[in-house]
Amino acid sequence: MGGFEFFLGATMGALARVRRKLRDLRSYANIRGVVFFAQRRVRQSAPRRRIAGLVARFLPPAKPVDPQLAPDVRHLQDQGFVNLDGLVTPAMAEEMRRHFEKSKVFAPYLEHSPVVSLQEAAKLDSHVLQIADQDLITCPHLLDIANDSKVLSIVEGAFGCKPTIGLMMAWWSVPTTDRKARHAQLFHRDYDDVDFLKLFIYLNDVDSENGPHEFVRSSQLSPKLRGAGRYSDEEVAAAFPPDQIVSFTGPASSAFIVNTTGLHRGLNVQKGTRLILQVVFSMLPMAYGPARPFQRREFSSTNAAIDPYINRVYVDHA
Ligand SMILES: O=C(O)CCC(=O)C(=O)O
Structure with a gap:
């Protein structure tokens, strides 16, 4: 390749990167985005906790923590995680996995990823x-799990105010051709909101x-x-x-809450796949959450009463 072609290629590549950055920034040009970028600048845990404590005073108050769950709240605060045995039964996990096997997927790290069936997804090498x-x-069960009274009590105890279901996601982790760790498969910390906790549920054995x-x-x-x-x-x-590194292995239905401002990763897959569900409880609506809530009837769930405030990002109560 001649010097001019190389220069042209590099310039086009740089322009495409700038265009991509501008497009990403546009999706954060709202109040959620402003809060997201502001809180991200505060990295140490003590000032982050002070800010979260202050914000909590302006939000709907937490119910008193069920005394039986107080040790879980303390474990979460000291160790950064807590296991939630029995939140999901193996039968529930199986039903959810069957649902996701038939669901459409996309590659979130690819620009303009097509949305394809799981069978077609190998071509994405993601x-x-x-x-x-x-x-x-x-x-099935998604909304009921996210509104489980034990989960909400632990999260409220940790936040000191009512939480918001800020983000829900499920994904398959699959091996790539080179099997190398990339993105969240490398240790990192999340700075997603003034305070937030992630509930993870395995839907296959890990x-x-x-x-x-x-x-x-x-x-x-x-x-x-x-x-x-x-x-x-x-x-x-x-x-x-x-010995400070905890590896969460376990059967389908294993559930745990993690404070992912701590260092964490999802180890890169060498063999098989992993299907995981995540519910993020935040203090404020999160920048990554859906732009508009869905109708309650769109969810597959029981008709159990759910708190309109906690669910306002996902469920339209109008
Ligand atoms: O895939 C994983 O286990 C890690 C996910 C992760 O890094 C995150 O949700 O912040």
Whole structure:
């Protein structure tokens, strides 16, 4: 390739990157986006907790924590995670997995990813195949799990105010051709809202080979490695002893809440696939959440009463 062609190619590439950045920024040009970028600038845990405490005072108050759940709240605050045995039964997980096997997926890290069936998705060579929103909300049990009284009590206890269901997602983690770790498969911290917690549920069995979630115990409180980028295994090993890394392996239906301002990742898949559901509880509506709520009748769920405030981002109560 001649010098001029190379220059032209590089310039076109740079222009395409700028155009992509501008388009991404446009989707944050609203109040959620302003809050998102403002809180992201505060990285250390003490000032973040002070800001969250202040914001909590202006939000609907939390119900008193069920005394039986107080140890779970403390575990979450000290260790950064808590296991939730029995939240989902194996039969529920199986029903949800069957639903997602028939659902459409897309590659969230690809620009202009097509939305395709799971069978067609191999051609995308993407490590993440995310379930399209319309198929997510029609998943059996979704709304009931997100509104489980035990989950809400633990989250309210940790926040000190009522939470908002800010984001729900489900995705398949699959091996790529090169099997290399990329994006959230590398250790990182999330700075998604003034305070937030992520509920994860495995919908198939997860062992060391098909992408267990990993978390550095208590790292949400540590001043080390507080940047918003990705960290190598060597950097994490230099900062934290190996026995601080918790690997969440377990059968389908395993559920746990994680404070992902701590260092975490989903290990890259070597063999098989992992199907995971995530519900993010935030203080404020999240920048990544749906632009408009869905109708209650669109969800597959029981008719149990749900709190309109907690569900306002996802469920239109008008
Ligand atoms: O796939 C995983 O287990 C990690 C996901 C993650 O990094 C996140 O949800 O913040």
